Amino acid sequence: MTSPSLPPVKLGLLQTACSADPEANLRNTLAAATRAVQSGAQILCTQELFRTPYFCQSEDYAQFACAEPIPGPSTEAFQAFARQHGVVVVASLFEKRAAGLHHNTAVIIDADGSLLGIYRKMHIPDDPLYYEKFYFTPGDLGFRAWQTRYAKIGVLICWDQWYPEAARLTALQGAQVLFYPTAIGWHPGEKAEQGAQQYAAWETIQRSHAIANGCFVAAINRIGHERTIGGDGIEFWGQSFVAGTSGEILEKASADREENLIVSVDLGRIEVTRTHWPFLRDRRIDAYGDLTRRFID
Numbered sequence: 001m002t003s004p005s006l007p008p009v010k011l012g013l014l015q016t017a018c019s020a021d022p023e024a025n026l027r028n029t030l031a032a033a034t035r036a037v038q039s040g041a042q043i044l045c046t047q048e049l050f051r052t053p054y055f056c057q058s059e060d061y062a063q064f065a066c067a068e069p070i071p072g073p074s075t076e077a078f079q080a081f082a083r084q085h086g087v088v089v090v091a092s093l094f095e096k097r098a099a100g101l102h103h104n105t106a107v108i109i110d111a112d113g114s115l116l117g118i119y120r121k122m123h124i125p126d127d128p129l130y131y132e133k134f135y136f137t138p139g140d141l142g143f144r145a146w147q148t149r150y151a152k153i154g155v156l157i158c159w160d161q162w163y164p165e166a167a168r169l170t171a172l173q174g175a176q177v178l179f180y181p182t183a184i185g186w187h188p189g190e191k192a193e194q195g196a197q198q199y200a201a202w203e204t205i206q207r208s209h210a211i212a213n214g215c216f217v218a219a220i221n222r223i224g225h226e227r228t229i230g231g232d233g234i235e236f237w238g239q240s241f242v243a244g245t246s247g248e249i250l251e252k253a254s255a256d257r258e259e260n261l262i263v264s265v266d267l268g269r270i271e272v273t274r275t276h277w278p279f280l281r282d283r284r285i286d287a288y289g290d291l292t293r294r295f296i297d
Helices: 022-038 061-066 073-085 158-162 164-171 188-213 268-276
Strands: 009-015 043-046 088-098 101-109 115-120 145-147 152-155 177-181 216-220 223-226 234-237 241-243 249-252 259-265
Touching: 009 022, 009 216, 022 043, 022 073, 022 259, 043 177, 043 216, 073 088, 073 101, 088 152, 088 177, 101 152, 158 164, 158 177, 158 188, 164 177, 164 188, 177 188, 188 216, 188 234, 188 241, 241 259, 249 259
Parallel strands: 009 043, 043 088, 152 177, 177 216
Antiparallel strands: 009 259, 088 101, 101 115, 145 152, 216 241, 223 234, 241 249
């Protein structure tokens, strides 16, 4: 079966390192976005919390000063960029919703510069060097998909990528591409013994979302070794990638270089894949009620 005739869509994954200067990080990401557009990208996505180093390595009240409202400076900068270049932008921000109320949020901007909506990270981790529950209130907008000029897209953030329920509920709303802005890496002391296994698990679970839902998956990670509180810090492993509708890796970025990953995707493959692997057809929606329970004793 051949894929329906649809124009290819070029995704631009912006993989960067972060300095301690939020304004410099914004300029660097906008410069990367410009290069991506020059390479033909139509839908751009930043890594998670691109304006700062990954501050969740500690519980530090001073970091709340980095949060911003939405709309706010970063949103407006990317709205202007999207309008100028006719591209869709997904940007990951530290949202200040109100005094004492913050979210890990992505803005979704259409190619005319309009703010289509926001996604607030639903799953919030609390692990050594990933103390996100101190900073972020869990999302309250649910899982969503947006029709942009070039494709219908869903956005999930980092820890969300380990949950098949999140990918499924987003895909069921018609998302053709699932974007995962991400900040994940190794504790350097664990890398030698567990590093390969940890990375493989991260890549495999996301490829499985592409397979189970017959859609494209784009994961955008940062690079660099960040020590925001001293100690060993986190060695971010980069390797942003795009997976095809059967879970195959279409393209992957390096582990240690700032770069744009530009990947052309054929949206017609979604219909072909789902016709041959009709997982959505064969779901037993009458039998899944217990998924709303924490555990079945």
